[in-house]
Amino acid sequence: MPDLPPNVVRTPDARFDGLPEWPFAPQYLWADLPGLDGPLRLHVVDEGPRGAAETVLMLHGEPSWSYLYRRMIPPVVAAGHRAVAFDFPGFGRSDKPTRTSAYTYELFRAALLDVVRQLDLRNVTLVVQDWGGLMGLPAAALDVPDRIARLVVMNTFLPTGRERPTLGFKVWKASVRVLGRHLPIGALMRIALPARQAPFVQGYTAPFPSARHKAGAATWPLLVPSDPSDPVAEVMVRARAALAMWDKPCLLVWSASDPILGGAWKTFERLVPTAAAPTFVRGGHFLQDASGAEIADHVVAFMDAASSA
Incomplete structure (x- = not known):
């Protein structure tokens, strides 16, 4: 087992x-990720049969982790599918670099692609929300399209x-900029x-026992491009x-009461040729938390319909 790299912390297991x-x-x-002095340990939830014909990969955003998908994983597995969720660097049970400069778009992108390739995920239904969309949709469209069978897009955006x-x-970005590692x-x-x-x-605060553990949460919102010259743009x-x-196939599942991304579904309905009108659920920004089981039912039905088409 590799040693913990310099300037990296790990949340104690007891917190979970x-x-x-x-x-x-x-x-x-x-x-092994760019900009770091050693390998990071990444936490993965991998439930259901490894040999399943279908895999559902669920990507979290800010400042959440795989815990956000706790109500979606069991119904997906009960339907006979493999359910995978992982924690991006700096979040959940994954290792956390303590320097904000370590958190780049390329770090997160490399982590996602490494997980997909190490687990050899194929025939994937990719479920994305918040920053999970900013990471997962470019990966699906540009990096590993051959591994992605369909998309489920929820309360996210692709800002240019x-x-x-x-x-x-x-307000959210300004708050993060001011509070930094002291983000409550x-x-x-x-x-x-x-x-x-x-x-x-309690589940959402468990990964962050101190300010040193919050460098990722203090950085991710600031990586959202606000100018076309930004490399992320x-x-x-x-x-x-x-x-x-x-x-x-592409399924839109949305919570219109999200104060940040409640209307962003219109962009994806116009952009993606296979996207129909969204299925609306309750829950605000963290719609998986309030409506996870319902969303899982929609995802499984979507997969069944797509497979039989």
Whole structure:
């Protein structure tokens, strides 16, 4: 087992003991990623039969982790599929570089592609939300299209730096810029989740026992391109061009009450030729938390329909 690289911390396992609705045993991969002085340990949830014909890969965003998909994984597995979710560097049970400069778009991109290739995921239904979309959709369209069978797109965007951000995103980005590593993740999740979901805030704060563990959460929102000259914007432009020619099935599942991305479904409905009108669910930005089982049912039905077409 490799040593922990310099300037990297690991959340103690005890922080994850007894989390509500989280029965999944941790599994880990080691990845050599750009800009680091050694391999990172990446946490993966890998449930269901390894030899299943269909795999559902679920990508989280900010400041969440695989815990966000706890209500989607069991129904997917019950339908006979393999369910995979992993934590990006700096989040969940994955290792966390302590320098904000370590967190680049290429770091996250390399981590995602490494997981896909190490697990040899094929015939994938890719489920993305928030930053999971900014990472997963370019990967699907540009890097590993041969491994992706269909897309499920939820409350995300592909910003090119030319759009006018919503007020909700402006406030969020400004807050992250000011608070940095002192971002009060627990308080933010209490605001974002419905009152009945309050017991699950513990799950979202578990990965972050100190400010040193929050460098990724303090950086990811700032990587959203606000100018067309941003290198990340160029990736988004190329991804949009590829998705405009996407000929595989695409399902939009959306929460319109999201104050940041509630209306972004219109972009994907226009952009992706195979995307129909969205299926709307409740839940605000973290729609998987409030409507995970319902979303999973939609995903399984979508897969069944696509497979029999």
